[in-house]
Amino acid sequence: xxxxxxxxxxxxxxxxxxxxxxxxxxxxxxxxxxxxxxxxxxxxxxxxxxxxxxxxxxxxxxxxxxxxxxxxxxxxxxxxxxxxxxxxxxxxxxxxxxxxxxxxxxxxxxxxxxxxxxxxxxxxxxxxxxxxxxxxxxxxxxxxxxxxxxxxxxxxxxxxxxxxxxxxxxxxxxxxxxxxxxxxxxxxxxxxxxxxxxxxxxxxxxxxxxxxxxxxxxxxxxxxxxxxxxxxxxxxxxxxxxxxxxxxxxx
Amino acid sequence: xxxxxxxxxxxxxxxxxxxxxxxxxxxxxxxxxxxxxxxxxxxxxxxxxxxxxxxxxxxxxxxxxxxxxxxxxxxxxxxxxxxxxxxxxxxxxxxxxxxxxxxxxxxxxxxxxxxxxxxxxxxxxxxxxxxxxxxxxxxxxxxxxxxxxxxxxxxxxxxxxxxxxxxxxxxxxxxxxxxxxxxxxxxxxxxxxxxxxxxxxxxxxxxxxxxxxxxxxxxxxxxxxxxxxxxxxxxxxxxxxxx
Numbered sequence: 001x002x003x004x005x006x007x008x009x010x011x012x013x014x015x016x017x018x019x020x021x022x023x024x025x026x027x028x029x030x031x032x033x034x035x036x037x038x039x040x041x042x043x044x045x046x047x048x049x050x051x052x053x054x055x056x057x058x059x060x061x062x063x064x065x066x067x068x069x070x071x072x073x074x075x076x077x078x079x080x081x082x083x084x085x086x087x088x089x090x091x092x093x094x095x096x097x098x099x100x101x102x103x104x105x106x107x108x109x110x111x112x113x114x115x116x117x118x119x120x121x122x123x124x125x126x127x128x129x130x131x132x133x134x135x136x137x138x139x140x141x142x143x144x145x146x147x148x149x150x151x152x153x154x155x156x157x158x159x160x161x162x163x164x165x166x167x168x169x170x171x172x173x174x175x176x177x178x179x180x181x182x183x184x185x186x187x188x189x190x191x192x193x194x195x196x197x198x199x200x201x202x203x204x205x206x207x208x209x210x211x212x213x214x215x216x217x218x219x220x221x222x223x224x225x226x227x228x229x230x231x232x233x234x235x236x237x238x239x240x241x242x243x244x245x246x247x248x249x250x251x
Numbered sequence: 252x253x254x255x256x257x258x259x260x261x262x263x264x265x266x267x268x269x270x271x272x273x274x275x276x277x278x279x280x281x282x283x284x285x286x287x288x289x290x291x292x293x294x295x296x297x298x299x300x301x302x303x304x305x306x307x308x309x310x311x312x313x314x315x316x317x318x319x320x321x322x323x324x325x326x327x328x329x330x331x332x333x334x335x336x337x338x339x340x341x342x343x344x345x346x347x348x349x350x351x352x353x354x355x356x357x358x359x360x361x362x363x364x365x366x367x368x369x370x371x372x373x374x375x376x377x378x379x380x381x382x383x384x385x386x387x388x389x390x391x392x393x394x395x396x397x398x399x400x401x402x403x404x405x406x407x408x409x410x411x412x413x414x415x416x417x418x419x420x421x422x423x424x425x426x427x428x429x430x431x432x433x434x435x436x437x438x439x440x441x442x443x444x445x446x447x448x449x450x451x452x453x454x455x456x457x458x459x460x461x462x463x464x465x466x467x468x469x470x471x472x473x474x475x476x477x478x479x480x481x482x483x484x485x486x487x488x489x490x491x492x493x494x
Contacts, residue, residue: 055380080388088386098377101476102400112385115395144476157381164385 003031005067006168006199007090012051012061014044021047022058023223029168032197036210036231039220040246045203046095048220049172052201053090054083065089066167088116091161091169095176097153099145105156106132106141109163117164124163131159135189151182158189168199175206207250211235219243254446261438261447268434269454275348275430276417279355284409286356287363288398294368305364312361318422321354325426351423355416362412370405371397403474410466414459421455431455 007029014022021044029035039045050056052063054070054077063070065086071078099108109128113119132141135155145153154174161169174190175183187209194200194213204210210217210231217234219227219242227234227243238244258265293301312320328335328344335341343349374397382392402409424433435451438444 053384055383084386084388086386087384090384092381092384094377094381094384096377098375098381100378100381100396100400101375102403102474111395112387115391116386146476160381160385 003033005030006033006065007052007201008062008064008067009048009052010062010064012048012058012063014047014051014056015059021223022051024061025220025223025225027218027225029199029201031199033216034194034198034200034214035202035216035218036214037201037203037218037220038205038207038210038246040249043220044223045220046172049170049201049203052170053087053092055092084116088112088164089167091164091166093154093157093161093169093171093174095173097145097150097157097177099153099156099160101145104142104144105137105148105159108145108156109160112160112164128159128163131162132156135159136185149182150178151185154178154186155189158186158193162193168201169193171200171202171204173203173205175204205250207235207247219246221246252444252446254449257438257442257444257447258450261434261442264434264438265431265447265450265454268429268431269458271348271428271430271433272417272420272455272458275352275355275423275428276413276420279352279359279420280413280416282352282356283359283363286360287367290360290364291367291371291401292393294364295371309361309365312358313365317354317358317419318425320358321351321422321426324354325350347426347428348423351420351426351428355420355423358419359412359416362415363409366405366408366412367401369408370401370403373404374400406466406470406473410463410470413466414462417459417462418455 005028009025009027012022012025013020025044025048027035027048037045037048047056051058051061054063054072057072057075057077059075063072066089068082068086070082070086077083099105100111103111106125106128109131110121110124113124113127114121129141132138135158137152137155137159140148140152145156148156158169158174171190175186178186183206187206190200190202190209191213202209202214212231214231217229217231218225219234219240221240221242227238227240234243235247238247290305293305297305324344325347328350332341335344378396378400379392382396387395420430421432423430424436427433429437431451431454435447438447
């Protein structure tokens with residue numbers, strides 16, 4: 001019954017100078033898991049996510065993708081090729097979208113598969129078009145990011161991650177930079193991804209997403225996992241005081 | 252003074268001068284254009300061992316007159332003739348054109364490096380991270396994200412630098428290069444008709460105007476996302492799709 005482990009983080013610590021941001025985080029993502037990471041700002045949740053694909057390499061601890069450990073020495077990845085391979089299998093969606101502004105929506109989506117994975121252009125174009133249709137941007141494929149709203153840009157960014165056909169997707173507060181009325185369109189796309197069994201790790205402030213969509217909720221507090229479990233349990237009977245307070249504050 | 256008579260009589264010389272000016276400024280800008288991105292990367296990412304000499308070089312090139320730099324190469328190389336002959340470089344330095352070109356390349360490289368450095372630093376950090384996140388290598392992210400973006404930012408300033416170079420190339424006439432200014436001076440010495448300088452001014456103006464026009468065309472093509480124009484690629488794609 002147990003699904004294969006896609007991504008595993010063991011005892012991740014991360015310091016920026018003398019500031020200790022992560023103090024030993026262990027987390028496992030299996031196929032089809034949708035893990036929501038909650039926590040107040042400064043709890044280290046985004047940093048943890050960025051440790052997973054080595055945008056911020058951990059100071060200590062192990063990250064493995066499909067059982068292959070990414071070797072980090074003295075705070076730097078030992079083998080960039082290995083990191084690049086791992087990143088190709090882990091999509092990432094950023095808070096600020098980070099689309100390439102000099103490329104159109106569809107060029108953004110096609111960039112990785114064509115130039116990084118070296119896939120044939122015609123095949124990629126077909127897939128990219130289908131993905132943009134799926135995220136509701138059929139009419140805007142040839143527009144530049146500056147011509148799109150925040151919600152549309154974020155949906156392009158999701159399509160860009162999907163087009164790499166990743167084994168798991170990391171979301172770093174994907175709706176935090178959006179106007180409230182645009183949050184829904186992005187969450188709906190994410191929900192449909194969860195429904196089709198995508199493996200996702202989502203750093204978010206969206207309680208409803210964490211409660212209704214995710215298979216597991218992780219609550220981080222001051223660089224550690226304070227509480228972790230299935231959403232029903234977590235929201236039904238929060239065990240720790242800090243999580244109780246967090247839920248109360250957010251509501 | 253015979254404004255049109257001078258032109259009618261000497262237009263072949265003037266045009267050959269225009270040719271030399273284009274060759275001098277064009278080659279200078281292009282060679283500097285190949286060196287600048289490499290040096291700009293060093294300016295952005297290099298360690299102190301590479302930074303210090305580079306910054307010294309750039310300060311020198313930007314802080315001293317181009318005319319002095321050209322004299323330094325032209326007359327200086329004469330002083331070292333035996334040495335240059337020994338290492339086989341005298342054939343290069345004996346040509347005034349080459350000395351002027353070298354001075355322009357060295358000078359323009361310094362300016363273009365600083366302009367591009369600004370462009371590179373202006374590339375949004377998040378876009379570089381997005382490149383990393385899809386698994387791009389360092390070199391690929393330079394090729395696909397950093398430089399395409401940096402050149403779009405730096406484009407107008409680079410154009411400016413090249414216009415300055417076109418005009419500065421007139422200095423080459425001082426070391427006996429028969430560029431447009433060199434030809435103009437020679438004609439004036441023969442005829443004492445100063446209206447030939449008017450023709451030189453008109454021709455320089457045509458040169459820079461043509462350059463500006465071409466440069467703007469490229470700018471619009473490179474940055475439709477800034478200029479709000481649809482990319483030509485879009486037209487081609489929709490045509491194919493509707494066919």
